[in-house]
Every structure is written in structure tokens, then in C-alpha cells.
Amino acid sequence: MDWKSHAVIGAVASLAAAYLLGVHDILGLGFFLVFGGLAALVPDLDHDASKGRQILDMVAIGFAGSTAYMSGCGNGLCIPPIEKISGMVTALLAMVGIYFLFFKFFKPKHRGITHTLVATAVFGAILSFLTGFTVAIVGAVGYFSHLVADQHIKLV
Numbered sequence: 713m714d715w716k717s718h719a720v721i722g723a724v725a726s727l728a729a730a731y732l733l734g735v736h737d738i739l740g741l742g743f744f745l746v747f748g749g750l751a752a753l754v755p756d757l758d759h760d761a762s763k764g765r766q767i768l769d770m771v772a773i774g775f776a777g778s779t780a781y782m783s784g785c786g787n788g789l790c791i792p793p794i795e796k797i798s799g800m801v802t803a804l805l806a807m808v809g810i811y812f813l814f815f816k817f818f819k820p821k822h823r824g825i826t827h828t829l830v831a832t833a834v835f836g837a838i839l840s841f842l843t844g845f846t847v848a849i850v851g852a853v854g855y856f857s858h859l860v861a862d863q864h865i866k867l868v
Contacts, residue, residue, distance in 0.1 A: 713861050715753060715763035721861050722752020722854035729853040733846050743778065744850050750775060751854030754835065755826045755862075768811075776807035779843050803842045810838065828866045832856050 726748020727741060735741055750771070753764030768775075780803040825831055836852030859865045 715756070715767070718752045718756070718764070718858050718861055719749040722857040723749035725857040726751065726850045726854040730846065730850045733849060735846065747775075747779070747847070748850055748854035748857075751835075751851040752858045752861075754855055755831070755858045758824060758826045772811050773804075773808055776804050776811070779807065779839075779847060780804040807838075807842055825868075827859055827862065827864050828868055829859075830868050832859065 723745045727745045729748070730741060730744035735744060750768060753762075753768055756762040756764040757768060759765060780800040832852055832855050835855050836848045839851045840848035
């Protein structure tokens with residue numbers, strides 16, 4: 713399956729998950745639509761030539777910043793209080809650092825560990841730790857949609 717199909721399937725599945733989790737404002741739904749589409753490309757990051765890898769390498773910092781912002785502001789727009797800014801910066805740096813370190817030094821083989829239920833759970837757990845429950849569930853749904861679309865689901 714090509715990257716565009718994965719992104720669309722992940723976006724739609726994640727949008728539905730966000731709506732079911734109580735996100736009803738247009739900005740929040742728009743964020744999760746994009747977030748889910750990108751999360752659906754994550755399993756193919758183990759392939760250097762994948763379009764998902766090229767796209768996600770370009771937007772990793774901006775996307776991590778958006779996610780960090782959402783972690784401090786919930787599902788809406790806000791000017792975060794000063795005490796939340798350091799946590800948001802920490803989340804941003806952690807997400808970007810984990811992304812680049814993992815794929816620079818621990819790059820798995822294509823359709824290896826990144827195409828497993830364990831990887832889906834780890835992805836969701838990292839998002840939960842860095843951002844919160846809603847982002848984690850929506851991200852995991854986007855990620856999992858890739859595995860379902862590929863019909864390539866392994867436990868480990």
C-alpha cells in the first residue's frame with residue numbers, strides 16, 4: 713500500500729477516535745486528523761526510501777512542537793502559563809530526540825519490530841507519557857491502522 717493511502721486511512725480512523733474521545737472543536741479535530749495521518753506513516757520509518765520517512769523527517773520538529781503545545785493547552789488554543797512552558801519544551805525535545813536517535817542508531821529492518829502490536833503499544837505509551845491520554849489513543853489508532861491496511865500484524 714502506498715503512503716497516501718496509509719495517511720488517509722490513519723487520518724480517518726484517528727478522527728473517529730478523537731471524536732469518540734470527546735474532541736468536538738474544529739481545531740482539535742483538525743489537529744487529530746493531521747496527527748493520525750502522520751501516525752499512520754510511522755511504521756514505515758524503518759525504510760529509508762519510504763515517502764513516510766521523508767515526510768516525517770521534514771515535519772518531526774514542527775509536529776513535536778504542536779504536540780507539546782497541545783499537552784500544555786488541552787484540546788483548544790491558549791497561551792500556556794509560564795509553569796507549563798518548561799514541560800512543553802521538555803516534551804518537544806524528548807519527542808524529537810527519541811525520533812532521531814532511534815532511527816539513526818537503532819534502525820530496525822523493514823517490516824520488523826515497527827509492524828508489531830508491541831510497537832503500537834510502545835508508541836502509544838510514549839505519547840501518553842509526553843502528552844496525555846487522548847493524544848496517545850488517537851496516535852495508537854493511526855499507527856495501528858497502518859498495520860491493518862498492510863495486513864501485516866505481528867505480536868512481536
